[in-house]
Amino acid sequence: MRASRASATLISATPEPVRTAASAPAGGRGAGVAVMVGSGLSNQTGAAIGSLAFPVLGPLGVVAVRQYVAALVLFAVGRPQLTSYTWAQWRPMLLLAVVFGTMNLSLYSAIDRIGLGLAVTLEFLGPLTIALAAVRRRVDACCAVLAVAGVVVLMRPQPSTDYLGMALGLLAACCWAAYILLNRTVGRRVPGAQGSAVAAGVSALMFLPVGVVVLLRQPPGLPAVGFAVAAGVLSSAVPYLSDMFTLRRVPAQAFGLFMSVNPVLAALVGWIGLGQGLGLTEWAGIGAIVAANSVSMLARH
Template structure:
């Protein structure tokens, strides 16, 4: 009887995490469908700006003072969050979502493996590099847009720095770091979006769609991920999150009609394998590698 009760309990965090991955990547696909309306910059501004309002209203970070030593770290953390969103949306606009997401996940992989000194981790790096090599224009049978690839690598670098500086502000009160960080990201992204999209961002239907993207890509995944993390080991969480590129590719296929070649699927599988292997074999995590 105890085992029967434990199975449903163990299934709940798994279901929450999978729902989080689907929600986040579905939000990415919906956002990409809106690029022709408001552009990449406008869509980034809507997602980040509306997410900031939702998080500020929920967490009310002004209730607790921020120490002077934490201010600079919060600013960098928020700037990396804004840069990551802007880069990945530019990548989405030029290459399939699954491929862009696969490249982006190499950022957390580098951070996790950088904290380890074991020979086995070299194998995960080689596997990730093999996957990336299959995506490069020089080796791919159907070359991808090189600018899109550069933006995806920019998103990976931003995610890695986001993790590093996120760890530095993790001691702040619950929700304070992410809400203030998103506010900084909004101050960075919204003016750029307004400059590029202008009045198109104020159309009610566009605002409503932007709110849907903010909920799907930020508010809902954050809540589900926190629920999952409370009930499963961190390394298991990391292994499951490594499936993000595959979920992204599936959402891109269903919502946008994106189709990948066999070589591109192989590349994604290599990167997923490297991420899952790194999460499974890394020593006790010293950073949080959850996505945004």
Template sequence: MTRRPSSALLGPVGLVLVGILSVQLGAAIAKGLFDEISPTSMVWLRLVTSALVLGAITRPRLTGRTRRDWLVVLGFGASLATMNWAIYQSMSRIPLGIAVTIEFIGPLSLAILGSRRARDLVWVGLAGAGVALLGIERTGLDLLGVACALLAGAAWAAYILLSASTGRRWDGLDGLAVASVVAATGMALPALMSAGTSLWDGRLLLLGALVGLLSSVIPYSCELIALRSLRPAVFGILMSLEPAAAALAAIVVLQEHLSPLQWLAIACVVAASVGATRSGSAPGGTPGRRDGGGGEHWTAPGTLAT
């Protein structure tokens, strides 16, 4: 059996990294607009963009569906809406890199719980150490922001589980497209109520669409192409870099700097995610990034909800 030359992996690896950076750049841009538009309204603009693009691409078949098909995709859409709303609420209150790091605990816990090997407890301890380091940071963190990040992580775990059921009942990306419509529809009223007149500002509408493209459409496209030639384990390890990428994007876009202790906490969670991936404890799944526009095969906590 011949090995794939390392040079042949550079393209797919580069695409995954572009997807990661695109997601976190979109999150940083979104956070920078929270003084002008509420996080809830920004989430809605992002979901609408994803729904429109995915719907135009897939044109999902809606006829001939069973009641169970619709219940599954409705749950999928609800988890998608909750995940996005919660992480945006979190990052409006605490640093972006910290919010994504705490959110990662959800899918990481799901991955490790799926393992029956005692050695995987090491990754539990490492992730726990990262969270503990955040807890002892003297600058403190907004408790509601932390709670929202944990909620986003729990919704992300639910999203992963529901993505498998959706993938079995809906062809290709049809389920994700319909779930995006469900999520956008569910968020419409809260978004309109919290937006005031800002939602009809042409500049903010364009920036919201840009966030949707950066956070959903571009990453999905990159990952879909990369996964044709990249092993799932390698993909999972790369996706484990997302908390660090979020922190770096926040530095560049928002000048949001972290303390050495906070960087150490991020490193612990990233290392735990990489370890869980390499040990093969992550559950398999179907395509689906937490932000509603991704396309990764679930092999590790990666992509996510920002």
């Protein structure tokens, strides 16, 4: 999951800790970069492992388990005070819970139909749009055109094009953008990691009936449950905790720039781990979207 407040640049999906990157020693920054690499691989590997449970649990069942894991991790870290919130605090947290669940469900459903690399690339358009909309420079306009060109390449009509899968990827992008904006509101109104913890908990409750139905309809074997739990740990718990570590040691610009690599990591993990090979045209589309964000981030300073 992406659980942060959204950095001023691009992505912050975990409640944003106090950043001391500017004063961190060089060794600390090196450790932060290493953790970012591990986090990105963990996130995409978790999604790939979770897809192995699709034949038994389906994307809905895998997402349900992932939501449970995310709730457990965030509640342990955030320790929300449930009886102390006002309606003004509850409202954005409840909206965040709905967006959180919809984002993960649409992403995993897209992965099931169009593969990991393309699904994650389309989802990445959400935070990229937020980043490009926040500034008014010529270079950002050029980056937006480059990103649109990448999308056109990826979604060009073909006999084998899965338009529903593409639409689900774009829905995940919209949800990620909404998630960033809502996290900003929650971050202003609720202290620490409590807002994300509450949102994750409510989302897990929303998916609780799904888990019950899956268990009653066809009790899954241990391998399928293990794959789903692994997806929750690798794609929720590990990225959340690693981002807390990284944001204290790496400048926000470097963090946002590295996040650009996630579509490439997803495509590589899908290719190596799941045999989901991509053609040169698809790689060109992914490269255009990644380049659009990278150039925009580098041009800010």
